[in-house]
Amino acid sequence: MNVPSVEKSLKQYEVYKFTLSEQYRKTALDELRESDETRRQALEQLREWVVKNPAILGCRMDALFLLRFLRVRKFNHLQACETLERYLVMNQRYPKWFRKLDTAEPWVDEMIEDWPLLPLGYDKAGRLVLLAKMGNVNLERFTNAALVRLFTMAMETYYDEEKVQITGTVHIYDDTDITMGHIAQWPITDIIAYMKCVKHSFPQRIREIHLLNMPRYAAATVELCLNLLSEKMRTRFYQHRSVKDMTKIVDQSILPKEYGGNIPIDELQKQFRQRLTKYRDTILALDQMEVDESKLSPFSKNDNWLENDSGVIGSFRKLNVD
Template identity: 55%
Template sequence: MSNNSNSEYCFTLPDQFKTLAREELRESDEIRSQSLAQMRDWIAKNPAIKHCRSDPLFLLRFLRARKYNHVAACENLERYLVIRQHYADWFRKLDAAETWVDEMIDDWPILPLGYDKAGRLLIMVKMGNLDFNKFGNVELIRLMMMILESYYEEEQVQITGSVFIFESMGFTMSHLAQWPLSDIKNFINCVNHTFPLRIKEVHTVNLPQFAIVVAQLTVSFASAKLKKRIHCYQTIDDLIGHVELSKLPKEYGGEIPIREFKQNLRSLLTKHRDAVLGLDQMEVDMVKSSILKKDTICRDLENDFGVVGSFRKLTVD
């Protein structure tokens, strides 16, 4: 692996984030150093793991997501490696230099808005912007993974977490028809149990009537903790007061025009392109993986969904 596993860790963020890490994640210099050593030892002795990054920045993703329960962090890491390998269409060869990425950013079905006053990453998702004549749900998930993997190369989001805003204006039955039911469940499982993502809040706006049942189905797959963090609003005006207005695009009453957010995203993906592509060097032996045998999230990855079919069966205007 290209990352230096023996590199010494140095906390470089402002003191407010060190305090937050201590209060929310139980992080200290001693615990961090001990936990990193424990994870590296576990990786070295795990017969299923052929190649894996072991540099501090990568391992801290999992330790912070599991609040320094190193056993849970190790299980999370192995599950992450298994899922990345199994769902290669979603997680591998995430090359920001490919033409489709720039085209999708222009349409902006997903747009990071930077950090709020609490230091949390804001991401706006506007699936109604997805041009399904050019792209499908696979490309949408790939762009999301590319964005998240890039931000996880920057330490702040590991500590502060993220806030998602789903704005549904323009979302139609045709968009809904792109999603097989199994993909919805499997993707939510990845968010809940696999990707080291600390979701602090989810705000949904302008959800059309026809999508309410689907939203309820999607929420049913979420963890109990995540369910409590989901909030729904009828309009953008209703959302104001729950997120910082200044952080929204200018077109939504904020201060920064959408074109600048797009440029910032392009710069971020370019900056971390090599690191994200380098994740493909990691490899796990699926036959030897203990997590694959005992973990219900990983077991029968494609066949554990009780409802058969997809929304393609719906009549689309």
């Protein structure tokens, strides 16, 4: 695959062409306010902003990368700028999660074999569905950082897909085998930092989040996560006590065969491995993007979007005691 350049430039770029069906074009117009002319103007304005922004030292300028941020913010120019800058800061500020993501490292194969995360494909609504099973994480081998790194690798292979940008994602968390040890891997400060990244920096339209068989001892952690998200996002959480109950909402055909769907887990693992291999160079090249944090825009430099919230931490500790 050709690796996109991170050189800041207003050179002539290849004209973007919408490649999806009319169904997706209609969704883009109805939900994102996207038309051919709106998109053209927005890409031009965002490129100009990146070039003129002294804080951004290196950034991809290709249309599919910039459309991540324009589409997730429904073509609101200021909000797209904020999210793009915060995405760059996030990647630089938390290297343990977002830097040196080499999909060829042996630990990646180990995690795929254990499958704490599996991309399942697209449901009938065209949304990308991902299945996570944190209880599959080998606590003797891996920390929460490895799980976040695997998730980041997976999403970076999908962020540039027009389908994902327009219709969004559905996340299923099967907590059947989760233990207190898995939950204890997440310090409160890490939970807060990661959830703020999700809220402010991820170029992802999260449409639904499904929690399957969540144990009671995980409730406080989930409540903390919910408190850190927007009200709109909180309405997209669903809890289920069985796969049968979950498939009243989730398209069953997209689930693994072991969950009543069509494709067996071992085939999904192979597909995941192939996808990570295909996008290895593109993911590694993300490290070339860089920001000078001393020159950040006010919305990234002066607010507390990546600072730990002592009030939330205090409330969480009180919740644990009660």
